[in-house]
Each structure stands twice: as C-alpha cells, then as structure tokens.
Amino acid sequence: xxxxxxxxxxxxxxxxxxxxxxxxxxxxxxxxxxxxxxxxxxxxxxxxxxxxxxxxxxxxxxxxxxxxxxxxxxxxxxxxxxxxxxxxxxxxxxxxxxxxxxxxxxxxxxxxxxxxxxxxxxxxxxxxxxxxxxxxxxxxxxxxxxxxxxxxxxxxxxxxxxxxxxxxxxxxxxxxxxxxxxxxxxxxxxxxxxxxxxxxxxxxxxxxxxxxxxxxxxxxxxxxxxxx
Numbered sequence: 001x002x003x004x005x006x007x008x009x010x011x012x013x014x015x016x017x018x019x020x021x022x023x024x025x026x027x028x029x030x031x032x033x034x035x036x037x038x039x040x041x042x043x044x045x046x047x048x049x050x051x052x053x054x055x056x057x058x059x060x061x062x063x064x065x066x067x068x069x070x071x072x073x074x075x076x077x078x079x080x081x082x083x084x085x086x087x088x089x090x091x092x093x094x095x096x097x098x099x100x101x102x103x104x105x106x107x108x109x110x111x112x113x114x115x116x117x118x119x120x121x122x123x124x125x126x127x128x129x130x131x132x133x134x135x136x137x138x139x140x141x142x143x144x145x146x147x148x149x150x151x152x153x154x155x156x157x158x159x160x161x162x163x164x165x166x167x168x169x170x171x172x173x174x175x176x177x178x179x180x181x182x183x184x185x186x187x188x189x190x191x192x193x194x195x196x197x198x199x200x201x202x203x204x205x206x207x208x209x210x211x212x213x214x215x216x217x218x219x220x221x222x223x224x225x226x227x228x
Contacts, residue, residue, distance in 0.1 A: 001163045002132050003031045005038070006105065015100065015126055016043055019050065022124070023097040026056040026089060027073075028082060028107065033057075033065035035128045036102045047071075058085045060203050080202035081184050082107075086114025090121070098122040105130045108158075108184070133163040141168040145175065150218060154179045154211060156204065158188040165192055179214060181207045 006012070016039060027033045040047065047069065057063040057073040059080030066073050075092060077084035089099065089111075099115065101107075105127035115123050141164070145151055153176050155161050161180075165173070178194040180186040182202030189196045197214060199206040 001160055002134055003035075003104075003129050004132065005035045005129050006127060009039075009128065012039060012102070012126060012128055013043070015124065016040065016045060019045075019053075019100075021098055022053065022100040024054045024056060024089065024093060024099040025050070026085065026099055026101050026111075027062050027066065028058045028085065028101070028103045028111065030061050030065040031129055032103045033062060033069075037069055039128070056085060056089055058082065060205075079182075081182060082111035083114055086111035090114055090118045093118070093121060096120050096122070098124070100124050100126060102126045102128045104128075131159055133166045142170045145171060149175065150177075152177050152179055152211065152214060153194075154207065155185050155189060156181050156207065158184045161185060161188040161192065161194075179207065179210055 025036075027036070037047075040049075050071070054075075055066055055071055055073040056075040057066055059076065063073050063076050075085075075088055077088045093099065097120075099121060101111070101123060103126070107125070107127070112123065112125060115121055153164065155164070155178055161178070173192040173194050176189075176192075176194040178186075178189040178196045180189055180196050180198045181204070183198065185202075186196045186198045197210060199210040
C-alpha cells in the first residue's frame with residue numbers, strides 16, 4: 001500500500017488559512033501527520049501558529065511523528081483505534097470545541113460516530129491523502145503460501161488486509177495464518193476467513209513480539225514432532 005497526498009486539495013488549503021478556528025488537531029495515522037505538516041511548510045506557515053492548540057494521536061506511531069516535530073500529544077488512547085480515539089476526545093474536549101481531523105480520504109467512520117455523541121462539538125473531517133494498493137512485482141503470493149503452508153502473514157492495519165486480498169489471486173484465505181496488529185485488523189482478516197492471532201497492543205513493537213512468540217512456538221512444535 002502506498003500513500004500519496006491529494007495533489008489538488010482546496011479544502012485543505014482553506015483550512016490552513018483558518019487554523020485559529022480549531023481547538024484540537026486529531027491525527028489518525030503517521031501519514032496524516034507528515035502530510036499535514038508538509039503542507040504547512042509548503043505554504044510557508046510557521047509551526048508557532050499552532051500555539052495553544054491541543055493534539056490527539058491514535059497511537060504510539062502517530063504520537064512519534066508529532067514528537068519528531070516537537071509536539072507532544074495531549075491524548076493517546078490505550079487502545080489504538082478510531083473508536084477509542086473518538087470516545088476519548090468526546091469525554092475530554094471542552095464545551096463547543098472545534099476538532100480538525102486530517103486523515104485519509106477513505107477514513108474509518110468509527111471516530112466520527114463517537115464524536116457525534118457530543119452535539120456541541122464541531123468536527124472538520126479533512127481528507128489529506130489517498131492510499132493505493134500495489135501488486136508485488138517479485139512475489140507470487142499463492143505460490144509462496146503453497147510452497148510453505150506454515151508461512152505467517154503479518155498485517156499492520158485493516159487496509160493492508162484489504163490490499164493483500166486485492167492482489168492475492170487464487171489464494172484460499174482459510175489457509176492463511178494472519179498475525180494482526182489490533183482488533184480492527186483481526187476483524188477484517190476473519191471476515192475473509194483467515195486464522196488470526198492478535199497482538200496485545202496495536203503497536204508495531206507488540207506485533208513484532210507476537211511474531212517472535214508464534215515463531216518460537218512453531219519451532220518448538222516442529223522439534224517435538226521430529227523427536228517423535
């Protein structure tokens with residue numbers, strides 16, 4: 001999956017001229033942070049224009065992108081998904097807060113559903129980038145899985161599951177062992193019939209640890225089978 005900024009984006013340019021109207025900036029991905037601040041730079045806007053605004057980030061990776069710019073989020077949910085971020089914002093925001101939500105053009109609706117439970121909030125859902133599925137040029141996924149049925153497939157988001165499905169021509173998904181970064185990713189994989197294991201936290205670090213644990217477990221099982 002590749003990410004690219006929306007080239008002609010008058011809605012984003014309009015918002016950039018009125019950032020003073022917003023109380024909160026809520027980011028749902030590292031890409032959203034990068035593209036938002038790249039556009040600020042391209043327009044010659046100084047980061048000090050954000051002084052006094054509060055920041056929310058969906059998870060640790062997104063928070064890191066903010067911190068790399070000297071900005072430390074005020075809110076990061078313990079469960080890294082849109083629903084939890086929306087719920088935490090709805091519980092925390094002051095009355096009549098205005099929230100700017102720069103994110104993907106096809107963003108998940110969960111965060112908006114949670115924020116809509118507060119009728120006094122103003123939420124600007126702002127598409128900043130698009131995602132594209134790209135077929136691997138050197139890997140035949142079906143052949144790879146058939147060659148070694150014990151192959152693990154690691155998914156870092158629900159969209160990577162959809163991207164995998166889009167290019168995995170002829171694959172029987174019921175035979176795919178999916179290691180998933182969180183509940184939304186797991187649900188997407190299970191909807192396709194995959195066997196799933198989910199990391200304890202929706203973070204790359206937790207997903208890496210899950211991969212190590214599953215690999216060790218499989219290696220032990222294989223050793224025991226060989227001994228028998």
